[in-house]
Amino acid sequence: MAIKFKKKCARCRKNFVLTTSRDRYPLCYECEKSELDQEIEDPEMKKLFDIPEEFYRKNSFLRDIKRNYLRFENLTDKQIAAFKKTVERMKKEQG
Numbered sequence: 092m093a094i095k096f097k098k099k100c101a102r103c104r105k106n107f108v109l110t111t112s113r114d115r116y117p118l119c120y121e122c123e124k125s126e127l128d129q130e131i132e133d134p135e136m137k138k139l140f141d142i143p144e145e146f147y148r149k150n151s152f153l154r155d156i157k158r159n160y161l162r163f164e165n166l167t168d169k170q171i172a173a174f175k176k177t178v179e180r181m182k183k184e185q186g
């Protein structure tokens with residue numbers, strides 16, 4: 092595991108983000124949320140990303156996957172499977 096430390100958000104430079112040294116462009120949740128709040132055209136993908144907002148807030152992996160998709164409009168089967176698995180796990184944890 093990489094060491095985590097607090098850094099100022101690269102966009103608003105106001106909020107602090109818990110990040111790693113590998114992340115050169117850390118975004119706070121508020122900034123990331125506006126980035127993730129985009130319309131998805133592909134119905135299958137739309138369904139995949141249609142999960143409670145709370146899940147995105149709690150899990151940076153889910154945010155990364157969605158951000159990747161919005162940026163490149165493409166995900167590998169492995170990424171999709173990992174996304175689904177994480178969502179399933181979080182649903183179970185929630186009860």
Ligand SMILES: [Zn+2]
Pocket residue numbers: 100101102103104105106118119120121122123
């Ligand atoms: Zn920010």
